[in-house]
Amino acid sequence: MTEPDVQGLQRRLAEFAASRAWQPYHTPKNLAAALSVEAAELLEIFQWMTPDEAERVMDDPEAAHRVADEVADVLAYLLQFCRVLGIDPLQALSAKIDRNERRFPVGRPPGRAARPDRHSAE
Amino acid sequence: MTEPDVQGLQRRLAEFAASRAWQPYHTPKNLAAALSVEAAELLEIFQWMTPDEAERVMDDPEAAHRVADEVADVLAYLLQFCRVLGIDPLQALSAKIDRNERRFPVGRPPGRAARPDRHSAE
Amino acid sequence: MTEPDVQGLQRRLAEFAASRAWQPYHTPKNLAAALSVEAAELLEIFQWMTPDEAERVMDDPEAAHRVADEVADVLAYLLQFCRVLGIDPLQALSAKIDRNERRFPVGRPPGRAARPDRHSAE
Amino acid sequence: MTEPDVQGLQRRLAEFAASRAWQPYHTPKNLAAALSVEAAELLEIFQWMTPDEAERVMDDPEAAHRVADEVADVLAYLLQFCRVLGIDPLQALSAKIDRNERRFPVGRPPGRAARPDRHSAE
Numbered sequence: 009m010t011e012p013d014v015q016g017l018q019r020r021l022a023e024f025a026a027s028r029a030w031q032p033y034h035t036p037k038n039l040a041a042a043l044s045v046e047a048a049e050l051l052e053i054f055q056w057m058t059p060d061e062a063e064r065v066m067d068d069p070e071a072a073h074r075v076a077d078e079v080a081d082v083l084a085y086l087l088q089f090c091r092v093l094g095i096d097p098l099q100a101l102s103a104k105i106d107r108n109e110r111r112f113p114v115g116r117p118p119g120r121a122a123r124p125d126r127h128s129a130e
Numbered sequence: 131m132t133e134p135d136v137q138g139l140q141r142r143l144a145e146f147a148a149s150r151a152w153q154p155y156h157t158p159k160n161l162a163a164a165l166s167v168e169a170a171e172l173l174e175i176f177q178w179m180t181p182d183e184a185e186r187v188m189d190d191p192e193a194a195h196r197v198a199d200e201v202a203d204v205l206a207y208l209l210q211f212c213r214v215l216g217i218d219p220l221q222a223l224s225a226k227i228d229r230n231e232r233r234f235p236v237g238r239p240p241g242r243a244a245r246p247d248r249h250s251a252e
Numbered sequence: 253m254t255e256p257d258v259q260g261l262q263r264r265l266a267e268f269a270a271s272r273a274w275q276p277y278h279t280p281k282n283l284a285a286a287l288s289v290e291a292a293e294l295l296e297i298f299q300w301m302t303p304d305e306a307e308r309v310m311d312d313p314e315a316a317h318r319v320a321d322e323v324a325d326v327l328a329y330l331l332q333f334c335r336v337l338g339i340d341p342l343q344a345l346s347a348k349i350d351r352n353e354r355r356f357p358v359g360r361p362p363g364r365a366a367r368p369d370r371h372s373a374e
Numbered sequence: 375m376t377e378p379d380v381q382g383l384q385r386r387l388a389e390f391a392a393s394r395a396w397q398p399y400h401t402p403k404n405l406a407a408a409l410s411v412e413a414a415e416l417l418e419i420f421q422w423m424t425p426d427e428a429e430r431v432m433d434d435p436e437a438a439h440r441v442a443d444e445v446a447d448v449l450a451y452l453l454q455f456c457r458v459l460g461i462d463p464l465q466a467l468s469a470k471i472d473r474n475e476r477r478f479p480v481g482r483p484p485g486r487a488a489r490p491d492r493h494s495a496e
Contacts, residue, residue: 012224014136020227027236033300037176037184040169041299041407043204044414047162047169048292050211054159055285056277059425062159066215076217079208080226082165083219086204089172093188095198097205102134104202105142114149155422163285163421166292170414177407178399181303256468258380264471271480281420281428284413287448291406291413294455298403306403310459320461324470326409326452327463330445333416337432339442341449346378348446349386358393 014098018091021084036092043085050078140213143206158214165207172200258342262335265328280337287329294322384457387450402458409451416444
């Protein structure tokens with residue numbers, strides 16, 4: 009078995025949608041909404057857990073399956089969204105890490121501003 | 131320049147967080163929340179657009195940059211979430227497509243049930 | 253039957269949670285996550301609809317029930333969140349409308365900046 | 375000053391939108407997306423906080439203002455969504471609590487099923 013890669017998965021997802029005539033639904037706006045809905049479904053698994061319980065979520069086979077399944081849904085819509093709009097998600101992330109390494113130099117004094125909540129606001 | 135791959139990006143993200151002492155914040159529950167927040171920020175770009183405007187979003191360089199930037203944020207938190215919990219996101223998606231191909235055979239008659247909103251509910 | 257009001261509903265929700273010993277789960281962070289998850293479930297109903305189909309959603313009794321049910325869930329978590337943190341949601345909104353009336357004077361020329369996507373960013 | 379009520383707020387929001395010609399944007403689907411985006415912005419405030427920090431969020435005046443402001447945004451879109459579709463949100467919640475009181479009788483033995491994550495799934 010070969011390791012799946014991003015382009016191969018995008019191709020399989022596109023064929024899957026095409027053979028079921030689902031492409032008319034797969035507009036950028038709808039896919040962005042669906043991505044957001046699936047990310048919320050992943051969060052739902054954790055919403056009432058303590059931080060400790062969340063750390064151990066993969067110890068329960070049923071919960072582990074649910075988590076992996078929601079990860080797959082999030083990734084599926086992200087890859088379909090990117091394909092529809094011609095975005096290379098790995099390049100986009102690589103470029104973003106480059107920018108963040110310049111914006112958040114190592115060694116800044118700790119404090120509220122150093123929290124990760126700042127690292128995606130641009 | 132070599133093409134970025136998922137594992138390489140996960141390594142860079144882990145080093146980025148480690149060198150800034152951000153790992154204590156990167157619990158599974160917090161990362162799931164952050165993923166959901168970033169997916170909503172991507173949706174925000176489209177929320178008042180007509181379907182037609184959304185199709186053309188990449189024609190405007192400023193909007194195109196914003197979209198790619200939010201895609202990067204979503205992918206960053208998804209990959210960090212997966213690394214923390216030991217999930218292979220590409221394998222998870224590949225396995226999900228396998229399951230969906232069995233669950234949604236090609237050729238079922240059209241109708242409400244054939245809409246894509248059914249394909250992630252398991 | 254008397255018309256339900258916000259405080260009465262908050263009291264019923266608090267009693268409901270207390271008599272089932274659910275308050276330990278109802279932390280501000282968990283309630284904010286749950287609110288966000290329920291809002292996504294409301295959006296899920298609309299995610300593959302065209303704008304026209306969405307306008308007619310209440311014509312289908314089953315869909316109408318689902319929409320009202322998700323509205324109730326969103327409001328339930330919003331009211332519980334507010335009660336836990338001592339926020340008056342109606343006063344908060346009234347004050348926000350006051351601020352927005354000053355920030356967005358009537359009569360500004362139309363254009364991208366006049367879109368509603370600006371009216372919540374402060 | 376009179377206490378604001380839900381109908382009065384809905385009227386003010388409708389006049390606000392009408393006088394700025396924003397109603398064409400305020401379709402049910404767009405308002406559901408906007409509601410979900412605002413709920414995520416509320417969650418964003420808490421995403422990196424420990425449960426303890428989240429409990430004390432209102433002690434910091436700046437954070438307290440941000441929280442109240444996002445609560446106002448969530449409520450604004452919820453009320454506009456309900457007005458557009460003819461839903462009475464307080465009645466919807468009252469009816470839901472009635473149903474939940476029957477579905478989750480007090481005194482069921484504790485355990486996973488008694489967690490609040492079950493109380494909105496219908």
